[in-house]
Amino acid sequence: MTTGPGRPRRGEHELLPVTGGVPRADPHFTGREAALERIHDFLGSRPGARFLISGGNGVGKSRIAAEYAYRHAREYDLIWWIPAATDIETHRAYLRLAEHLGLPVSYEHVPRTVQSVRRELSERADLGSWLLVFDDVVDAQALASEYFPHSGGHIIVTSRHHRWLPRGQGGQRFDGQVVPRLTTAESLSLLRRICPERLEPPGDGERLAELLEHLPLALSQVGAFLRESAMPTGDFLDLFEERYDAMLWQMGAEDDHTAPLRVAWSIQAEHMLEGADERERETGRVALELVRLCAFFAPLPLSRGLFHRTDGAVLDRALEYMRRHDLAFFDDRNDAFQLHELFQSVVRDSLTMAERVHHRNLAHLVLADNAPEGPTDPAHRAAYLSLYTHVKASHAWTSRDPRVRAMVLNVVDFLTEVGNYSDATSLLGQAVNVWLDDPSMLLHARLRRNKIRRIHGEYVTALEEARSIHAEQVERAGPDSDETLEALRAVAISLSGLARFQEAGQLFRDILEQRRERHSAADRRTLEAAHDYGQALQEQGRFEEALAMDQSTLAGRRALLGPDDVQTLRTGLSLGLNLILLGRLDEARKQLTECMERFETAAEPDSPHALQGMLFLSVAHRRLGDPERALELANRALVRYRRKHPSTVRQVLYCRVIRMVSLVRAGSLDEALREVDDLMPPLDERYPAEHPFPAAARLSMGIVLRAAGRHTEALERDQEGLERLLRIYGPGSFSTLPAALNVATDLHRLGRFREAGDLEAMTEADCRHRLPADHPILLTARRNHLVSRHAGGEDVSEEWDRLRAEFAERFGGEHPGTVSMSSFTRQDCDVFPVAPL
Template sequence: MAEQRRSDRGGAAQHVLVVFPGYHRSWAAWIAQMLERHGYRATQQRWDPPREVPLEDSLGDLLLSTGQVLLVLNDWFFELGPRPAGEWNDVLRGFVAHHADRFAAVNLTNRPLLPATAVLEPASLWALSEDAAEERLLSRLGLDRAPRPRTLPNPVRYPDMRCDIWGEVPRRNPRFTGRDDLLTDIHQRLSDAERGASACTLLGMSGIGKTQLAAEYAHRFSTDYDLVWWVNSDDRNIQRDRFGELAVELGLSIGNEPGERIRAVREALRRGEPYTNWLVIFDGWDDSEGINTLLPQGPGHVLVTSRNRAWTEHTDVLEVPAFLRAESTGYLMRRAPHITEAEADEVAAEFGDVPLPLVQAASWLGESGMEVPEYLRMVRERRLSTVDEPATGEGFPQSSMTSWSILLNRLRRSQPQAIDVLGLCTSFAPGRIPLGLIRAYPQTDLPEELRWMATDLPAWTRALDTLVNYSVLTRETRGPLGAEMGPHQESVHMHRLVHDIVSKLTGEENRAVHRRAVRTLLAEADPGNPVDSRNWPRYAELLPHLEPSGALSSGQPRVQATVLNCLQYCLRSGEYNSGLELAQKIRASWSQMMEPLDRPLLELTAHESYIMRTSGRFREAHELDRRLLERLQAASQRNEMAELSMQSAVAGDLRFLGRYEEAYALQQKVLEGSERLLGPDEVTTLVDRHNLAVGLRLLGRYAAAYELDLETLTRRENVLRARHISTLHSGTAVAHDLRLLGRYRDALARQEPLVRIHVQVLGPLHPQTLAARVQLALCRRREGGHGEAVGAIMADLLDQLARLHGREHYRTLSFIANYGNYLREHGDLSQARDLIDEAEAGYRALLGPAHPVATGMLSNTALVMQVAGDRADALAMSEAALAGLTSTLTADHPWVLGCALNTAAARNFNGRIAEAVELSRETLRRARHTLGHEHPLTLSCQVALAADLRAVHEQEEAGKLEDDALLTLTRTLGAQHPHTISARQRVRPYWDFEAYLG
């Protein structure tokens, strides 16, 4: 019977899926071997289900296998993820209990497990002999012992049996997190290497987790080895002594002389006598001297941890990266259960996912119970050291500061020029450092003690090589991006942790000299034109180094110009958050050393208010601009250009605040002043002309806006270039005007190639490119020939806008409203309602309920209500929108006309026919006057009036209006356009309110 169960390939008991966390790899290997010895098939599956996947789904995936699923448990197993409190108990009581016949478990700990684990009836293998564990395993699975168990090649040792020689391997870290793929990679590299050359170096900076990784490897794969020997290699003498001590363990008859012992140990390991399966780990072997006399060869494996890149010449090298973000957050949440995933993510980002500082952060948060915002505030204010000794019990070195101090002292003695380079690096920001600047601009006025860096290439190369070999820096290679990019081919990377440590250990003696040199170099490297997108990569390089170099507090005009150019780069490239933060820092510094009306502060305010407006902080921007304009106008000495600049800024603020007439009048005055002082083709004048067209568009004067935008586009093409960012912006403005004028095909024909150029010049996710892509989607929707493809495009665009700006940003809200209108039109009423409600609430919060855009959104809400059958509420909402817009705009404004069209329909649907006829007739009259007889909105008003007239039996007039509208729609939009088809089918027309702030 048992033989039949073992050989019956169709039976469920034939196969067992052994599911284990990577931590218990050795137990899983032993369990699988035991099952195979008795004639059963076993598959091992390492398991660490993603936190974002429901636990029930992950467990359900395991049931896709045949046979039983054996979970290898201890208390750590239930911390995988980690998961919210109670999730495991709920799933065990529900899903697992429902499939109890498929799940089984073994328990490797004597610590209590979750109460609901009882459903698994785990068989405890804790502290059992191998035979007893084997018996209990088979019994739990309901499997019979084979009369004569098979002998397998390369048998796996029972995990509770330590290998014959286990030499001072650090205690296993009970909180070791992740790194499963990295450990598997190490094992594969060592196993696949040629005999006698199986050595791998774990390379990385201090604190990255090399020692922990090596220790975990030794424990996790201990069953593969008969000898594991750990050699601390920070000090050469200690290293030699420790390696030589292996001679005693191997029973070699040899004296006490270290050299003789080392030679004997290496020979024994080479021959594989008495052990062929050996592992020797050299931890912290940074000094590459002695490799030829110490590094063993033979049938076993060697693992080295080092910061010295010279190991690439001697062994296989594996770069140890920072934690994956999921590993970082998982560790933090297990160690400090009170913090959320979002908070753990913020802490992990703060420390760059580097294990050592994360251990310190997790220890602090876990022991103190401090909330994350307070902890990060302390860290950032330097009240809490991030590089002190780590918490004990984690298995990390006692002091990373000590190891760095030793290294720096060694460099001071042997390579003092490397210390000079290191000190210079700490006056840059951590991360990528464009050190090539110092040699790219040899004419720079460097301090005497640093001039060798620009003139002595051999010394420069030696210093850099030394720092790179010790993993203080890593050399980055970046090919030339063309002459416009500037000399940034030579750069290095310095991790934030290393930067902090080195800054503390190198002191302040030469800091002022180094900082002055760095900010001088930054000014030399400034391309001088942040408007040109071809210079943005260079500004991106310079930006992080402004603050650490002291550039923000410099009184040198050239450095101040560089600071302002970097700020303008932020606003031009769409880095608004970074720009606002930088502007605030600049203001805090410059306000102490300048008068409010000094030119640099005036330029700062112009850039800062622009970023505020673009970020949706309209009232703050207006207050900032208004105060400065008042100061300029009250000054004893007039600065007319500065006044014009601030008036233009105030006009922009007023547009966003919905004060369109005031904004237009002020912007018109600004343009007249710019043309008088600068001429019609100056860049500033072109900006002012573009902004005046924006004002016209907001006033509903679409034809005038189109003519002005077309003129600006032509001038920009001549003055700038066709692919300049400002020229592209004008191109989108022209397409926008054409669409609002109802010239949908013309708008689409212009916008399609324009978007392609945007993507080529600025990239697909630049804010201006996204705005151009939004305009293209709206053109396609209005043109009517793209069907369901438009919906997919709009859904994708909404995701991208939300990721870039957030869902509460005015640009995202505008598109949410547009997408909601599209979905309502195409039958997805539920999602349409959600989106329209979100946009309406968002605009009300951002702008206030009286703003024209917030008022106009009520019309969109009314349309959703009407389609849903809430006709009375829809009428009330439409009437409120119409009254509100009429009071803030003119009765002839297209927004008011569209709202009136919808209100007339609502009156008709509610039986108020005479009122509907009256409103429809008046709306058509105004639309013809404002937009012309052939505009789609005018024709919709004409079709609507015909419908209302039919309702009061005015058939003759209704027929004439309808026939005329159909002929004009067919001629202007085409017979198959949705507007034409709807009119032909006598579907009541409506008009979406398109939320637009400028």
């Protein structure tokens, strides 16, 4: 036999494979030899084989898969267990596998990580032979198309469904077997392993197996109960039959398959409250409560630490009781345990309505008590993935407890941070429908949903919704309450997204003034409002005012939050951006470099703010004449953005536009031209026509097209960009100045010298009016105008030499802009899109 393409069986002397998440071996496993042999024969007969183990709930599908993994471990180099009941569980397993394989792990864009793992397993020969086990699959065809590696290795799937036999979708080959319940002989073998002394007189074992309908889960639990209990087997059988007949009258046909486990549990639960002494009774009572509580969590491994508020010694005894009675699977390596999903369902159904409400609420409080602080902190992402699964399973949004509702909002913040907007929106929808009794929590849920609309670029809808929320909040709490101001902030942000910067700026100013009246200048909320207003000033092109505001806000945030807090660093980035726009490039580089170093120290190098800062720093290096360093930074940012997002979301488009100009400066013209062709459709799809970013992007495309000698196309892009910016900001505004200069350059290259000179003369005058004498845009305006005058026959040699000296003093003699002044050559005005994403 071979275990993979051309790979021989591993020798007995070789090391065991890396195994990830495989459940512990079941010491009571018995039977199923024919199924194990069939799996082995099929997987070994062909590379890339896939085998489906299907059957009803509780028949032991997962046990068979785990047993196969242990028996044939030496035939593989890697075995990885992937819980697949939900996408969340599958994603967690893939993230761990990616980490093991040395691949980038991105919680922000898990599908990209999944695809990286698929490629790695398909293409990397040095990984050797591998086995993936997808456990508890709902839709094997969908799973195959989204998660299976394209070739190589072996895959086992367990599922309650068998409609995919014998062939899966897309050429994925499945063989498989529907696993029946145990035979009488197998049932007796299992019971003999668990409770050999309780099968007398002859016939009791057969009777017990028949009553439990040969269901392995029920046999294991009842066998363990009989082993630990003083109840005679015959008495148990008589009581079981009596209750079974009574239960069938109460159950629907669809529940018949759970009847044996339900009856057995009803007997076990009663006996858990009995004991020889108070200590035993307490242990049984705590174990019973623990089982009932855990029935409301997701069917995932539960850490012992989750129940840290329970007395440690009592908890230890209760867990040992559950282990002896086979009520859970225990993972001692990770100090965790897990209830079977079918058993959880049976336990929940055994409770009265009042008991269900009590235990569900208790489960919610346990989750809230264990939720980490900082849902956007990368260190807590694995914990929040598990937490979200439990929130969904327990319907935590139905809780009335404010601690639980705050936890739900934290989960939403986590999902939003990692880009899982659909699940975040779904969870918010549930909360909004239920939290009508708590206007404050309802407001925060609605504002989070509004934020996701803005992230998706739905600014018109977001603005309408935000105004409605704000109006309701004014009516409820008045115009000056903190929560009313939060709603007004959502209105202002939506206006910014629609490029209505004057209206947004006025609202941000109003919010800041009201925050100052209600709180001190050093209050967190006041500083947030100051940061927002600084960005509004920046959006309006009022960079000196924006810089002053950012400097004040940065000092306040450093004092209150510390220099490494993400909010402090956000203001530091904004300050660095203002320095770039004001032409203070050395200061900008120093400021942005410090911010990026602090992001690295704070373990936030891949956060959205850190990546934006990397792009700001790239532009600073580009303008300082270091195109190679600028491109290196832009490339790093793009790689990290693409781990999180597809290529056409706003953040990645922003990165690609900035990188495109760096490609030209670094001599990679062909790649830059490909970006010009690819960027226009998603830009116009993602942004409204009145938004400044697609206008600025057109100017960047003009730089690329000019470098390629395509001057007519460059003029078309630059004129369109200039016209849009004039409509947004008005004539003479800062954002229109580089656009006008680049249009003039296009005209000059096309031989339209008079038009170019007239436009440059007017733009130079605007630059002198708005900018300091050494601002790079003003220097470029003077330079290009001199070139046009020279082309018109004027002698401008002395002026040119003086300007060249100014360039050398401003940028240094080695700067490309200075070096290129050895002759009368024009210079592109480097465009930097500063509009909000």
